[in-house]
Amino acid sequence: MMDDRQDLVLQVNGTRRRVTAEGSDTLLTVLRDQLGLTGAKRGCNQGVCGSCTVEVDGWPVRGCLSLASACEGHEVVTIEGTGRDPVMAVLQRQFVERGAVQCGFCTTGMLISARRLLADEPRPDAEAVQAALSGNICRCTGYRKIVDAVLAAAEELAR
Amino acid sequence: MTGPRLVRPDTLAAALAVLADEPEARCLAGGATLVAMMNAGLAEPTVLVALDGIPDLRGITVAGDGRVRIGAMTRHRETASDARLAGGHAVVRQAASVIANAVVRNMGTMGGSIAFSDPAADYPPALVAADAEIELAALAGTRRLAARDFFVDWYTTAIEPGEMVTAIHLPPAGPQPSLYRKHARTSGDFAIASLALVLDGDGARVAVGACGPVPLRLDTAEQALAGRLRDPGAIAEAAALLVEASDPVDDVRGSADYRRRLIPRLLQAAISELLDTREAA
Numbered sequence: 339m340m341d342d343r344q345d346l347v348l349q350v351n352g353t354r355r356r357v358t359a360e361g362s363d364t365l366l367t368v369l370r371d372q373l374g375l376t377g378a379k380r381g382c383n384q385g386v387c388g389s390c391t392v393e394v395d396g397w398p399v400r401g402c403l404s405l406a407s408a409c410e411g412h413e414v415v416t417i418e419g420t421g422r423d424p425v426m427a428v429l430q431r432q433f434v435e436r437g438a439v440q441c442g443f444c445t446t447g448m449l450i451s452a453r454r455l456l457a458d459e460p461r462p463d464a465e466a467v468q469a470a471l472s473g474n475i476c477r478c479t480g481y482r483k484i485v486d487a488v489l490a491a492a493e494e495l496a497r
Numbered sequence: 498m499t500g501p502r503l504v505r506p507d508t509l510a511a512a513l514a515v516l517a518d519e520p521e522a523r524c525l526a527g528g529a530t531l532v533a534m535m536n537a538g539l540a541e542p543t544v545l546v547a548l549d550g551i552p553d554l555r556g557i558t559v560a561g562d563g564r565v566r567i568g569a570m571t572r573h574r575e576t577a578s579d580a581r582l583a584g585g586h587a588v589v590r591q592a593a594s595v596i597a598n599a600v601v602r603n604m605g606t607m608g609g610s611i612a613f614s615d616p617a618a619d620y621p622p623a624l625v626a627a628d629a630e631i632e633l634a635a636l637a638g639t640r641r642l643a644a645r646d647f648f649v650d651w652y653t654t655a656i657e658p659g660e661m662v663t664a665i666h667l668p669p670a671g672p673q674p675s676l677y678r679k680h681a682r683t684s685g686d687f688a689i690a691s692l693a694l695v696l697d698g699d700g701a702r703v704a705v706g707a708c709g710p711v712p713l714r715l716d717t718a719e720q721a722l723a724g725r726l727r728d729p730g731a732i733a734e735a736a737a738l739l740v741e742a743s744d745p746v747d748d749v750r751g752s753a754d755y756r757r758r759l760i761p762r763l764l765q766a767a768i769s770e771l772l773d774t775r776e777a778a
Contacts (some may be wrong), residue, residue, distance in 0.1 A: 363502025397603040403532040407503040473598025
């Protein structure tokens with residue numbers, strides 16, 4: 339029986355990374371267990387909770403529903419790769435200042451989804467924020483402070 | 498067993514050759530369903546054919562005569578945001594816009610969704626009401642099937658071994674309005690019941706979702722509505738026919754009885770809304 343592990347080259351946060359993955363390994367598994375990028379969380383592993391949200395080719399996707407082997411040739415960005423993005427910096431500060439983070443498990447997914455929303459729609463209303471974050475589940479905050487933080491970030495960025 | 502071998506052809510012919518050679522091969526579209534099933538141990542494919550490198554499968558084209566071709570790998574996001582899907586085609590755009598959530602809509606594809614044929618999914622009733630045709634390709638050739646004939650049973654389609662969905666075709670629709678409505682526990686959940694409605698002349702085409710193994714469309718119900726869209730008696734008659742022909746199940750989202758009760762309400766609301774839309778236009 340041949341070894342089914344495959345050598346892959348992934349483009350992650352602007353850097354070429356070599357990994358060795360099984361055919362059923364998801365992008366989330368490789369990011370967390372091989373590359374040490376633990377910002378994306380493993381919650382449900384079914385694509386429901388949103389805590390594994392990362393960007394592929396600029397669009398937020400579920401890390402747990404993306405096979406690592408299918409991500410070759412695509413550009414992956416995790417929360418760790420957004421450190422120089424001024425929009426993300428404002429979002430993060432507003433999340434902290436408005437108490438939108440409690441346990442923090444959902445936070446990186448919320449931020450990735452929120453960043454995409456502000457790129458598409460710089461001045462969203464609360465309803466648009468709720469719709470954009472509807473695929474990210476938070477079990478702590480009741481969402482109000484998260485929505486407020488995104489709206490405040492949008493307002494600050496528009497100034 | 499450490500999981501499937503992934504191949505990523507860059508032409509349709511190469512993908513079809515793999516499907517012909519390896520009966521166990523499965524197509525990988527957006528992954529939103531297949532990878533979730535793999536994670537849960539419910540699917541253990543040995544060969545996956547990733548379709549994202551095949552340009553022919555991507556995107557939406559609208560011909561001069563109003564025909565629409567939607568490539569099987571077109572993401573829900575693209576379909577949901579394409580303003581050309583208007584009038585009688587809006588039903589398909591609206592169905593795309595209420596699938597799951599924005600992140601999943603960046604992944605999932607129309608071909609992948611209909612190939613899975615979840616009875617509570619959003620595209621099946623919309624495509625049946627839109628009189629869509631499903632394009633299937635195999636090494637031996639390509640064929641087209643009416644959406645009504647493509648959905649065969651619970652999670653079962655007319656796709657034969659060695660075949661794959663390559664595109665969805667919509668006939669010219671004109672400016673008559675259409676809509677897709679689903680009743681769900683929460684935004685983005687699967688439907689408890691859903692309804693796709695396309696105004697057509699002085700009548701309407703109707704398909705009900707999540708109330709049986711496949712989208713429910715009835716000639717008798719549409720005959721009852723023809724020329725009588727403003728007649729509450731006609732709507733009640735059509736609804737009763739649909740309820741009678743429905744075959745819903747009890748599940749975590751709702752009871753079969755509740756689903757049967759939703760059908761007349763969805764139909765009444767959809768007809769009122771579209772007649773208002775048409776008058777306002």
